[in-house]
Amino acid sequence: MTEQGTGWTGGQNAFGDFAPGLVHYTDKVLFDEVWERDSLTKRDRSLVTVSALTALGKTDQLGFHLAFARQNGVTDDELKEAILHLAFYAGWPAGMAAMTALKKIIEEDA
Structure with missing residues (x-):
């Protein structure tokens, strides 16, 4: 942790x-x-965050965190595999929604 902070302004930008x-x-x-x-x-x-958001079906926040995960070094293949795994534990609709969000992010980045 830093005393000055990271300079993150996502909340300020949103609200x-x-x-x-x-x-x-x-x-x-x-x-x-x-x-x-x-x-x-x-x-x-x-x-962890992608997993929680997927399990909870919170797709509004999931898009940001999938992109952020990619910035933090999680590969597309790892995200696909995590979502596949989560589909069995969090429910198939949650997995499908998360995979749809990831597909959109990857396609937009191409």
């Missing part, structure tokens, strides 16, 4: 002055503190 509390906890606590802890790599945190 500006509309929801200052959510902006604070997103930018300063979640991304400046939790994501910067040393106990897990950002790559591992991304896999």
Whole structure:
């Protein structure tokens, strides 16, 4: 963790002055503190986050975190395999929705 933070502004970009509390906890606590802890790599945190969002069917947030996982070193093949595995534990519709989101991200990046 750093004293100054990472400069993350995703909450601010999404909500500006509309929801200052959510902006604070997103930018300063979640991304400046939790994501910067040393106990897990950002790559591992991304896999955990993608897994949780897939299992919960939270596709609005999943798109961002699939792209973020790729930035954090998770390969497309690893994401595909994780989603396939999750489909059996989280439910087939959740797996299909997550794979659809990943396919869209990969195709947009091509």
